[in-house]
Amino acid sequence: MSLHDDAVSVLKGYDGGDAQQAELRVAYLDHLAEHPDGMWKACGAGHLTASALVIDPERGRVLLTLHRKLRMWLQMGGHCEPGDTTLAAAALREATEESGISGLTLLPGGPVRLDRHPIPAPCHWHLDVQYAATASAGAVEQISDESLDLRWFPYDEVAGVADASVARLLERTRTRLGQQG
Numbered sequence: 001m002s003l004h005d006d007a008v009s010v011l012k013g014y015d016g017g018d019a020q021q022a023e024l025r026v027a028y029l030d031h032l033a034e035h036p037d038g039m040w041k042a043c044g045a046g047h048l049t050a051s052a053l054v055i056d057p058e059r060g061r062v063l064l065t066l067h068r069k070l071r072m073w074l075q076m077g078g079h080c081e082p083g084d085t086t087l088a089a090a091a092l093r094e095a096t097e098e099s100g101i102s103g104l105t106l107l108p109g110g111p112v113r114l115d116r117h118p119i120p121a122p123c124h125w126h127l128d129v130q131y132a133a134t135a136s137a138g139a140v141e142q143i144s145d146e147s148l149d150l151r152w153f154p155y156d157e158v159a160g161v162a163d164a165s166v167a168r169l170l171e172r173t174r175t176r177l178g179q180q181g
Contacts, residue, residue, distance in 0.1 A: 004039050006086045007048055008032055010129070014111055017172075024114040028127050038127075041079050046125030050090035051077020052106065052133040053169050054099050056152065057177050062170060063141055064162060065098055066149040073153075073162040075169060077128065078146075087111070091131040099150065100142025104133040112172045115165045132173040 001009075011028050014021075028048065037043045053075040054063040064073040076098035077091065084090040088106055095104050113130040141150045155174070159167040 001085075003080060003084055003086065003090075004032060004036065007039060007129070010087050010110060014114070016114060021114055024116055024127075027116065028114060028129075031127060039080050044122055044124070046119075046127055047079070048087070049077060049079055049126045049128045050084075050087050050094060050131070051075050051128055052091040052095035052104070052131040053112070053166070053173055054095055054101065054104060054133050054135055055170075055173060055177075056135050056139070057179065058137065059152075060155050061152045062155065062158060063099055063101075063135065063150060063152050064158070064166070065144075065147040066151070068146055068148050071148070073151075073166070075130065075166055077130070087129050088131060091129070092133060095131075095133050098144050098146055099135075100144060101135050101139045103136050103139070105136075107132045107134065107173070107176055109176060112176060113169050115169070117165070130169050132169070132176065 011025055014025050032038045035043050035045055039048050041047055065076055067074050076095040078094045080090045092106055111129045112132045115128045117126050119126050143150050158170050
C-alpha cells in the first residue's frame with residue numbers, strides 16, 4: 001500500500017467528532033482524489049503533513065518546539081518523506097527527530113485532529129494530520145536543527161504560548177486520554 005493509499009484509508013476512518021472536522025476530512029479526501037502527488041511538498045495546490053503532540057500525561061505537560069522558521073511554539077511535525085509507509089509512521093518519525101526522544105508511542109485510535117493552514121507560495125496549504133504521542137517516564141529531549149528551543153509546558157500554559165490550533169490539539173488529546181480539559 002502506498003502512503004497516498006494509507007492516507008485515504010486513515011481519513012476515511014477518521015471521526016473528528018464535530019462538523020468542522022468532518023468538513024476538513026472531506027476536503028482532505030477531495031484533495032487526495034484530485035492530486036496523486038498530494039502527499040508531497042512538490043504539490044503546488046498543497047500537501048498533507050503529519051505531526052504529533054508529545055505529551056507526558058503523568059506530569060500534565062506537553063513538549064513544544066520553537067520552530068526555527070516560523071518562530072512559534074508548535075507540536076512536532078512536518079513533511080512526509082519517500083521512506084514513510086504510513087501517516088502514523090511519518091508523524092512518529094517527525095516527533096522522534098524533532099524531540100530527540102526515542103520510544104515515543106502514538107495514542108491509539110489514529111489521528112486526534114485535522115488542521116489546514118495556509119503557507120507561502122509556491123505551495124498554498126498544509127493539510128496537517130495530527131496525532132499525539134506519549135513520552136516514557138524520564139524521557140530526555142534533545143533539540144534538533146529544525147528548532148530554536150524545546151520546552152515542556154504545563155497544560156494550562158499552552159494556550160498562552162502557542163496558537164489556537166495547538167491548544168485545540170491538546171484539548172482533543174486530553175479528551176482521548178480521558179483527562180478533564
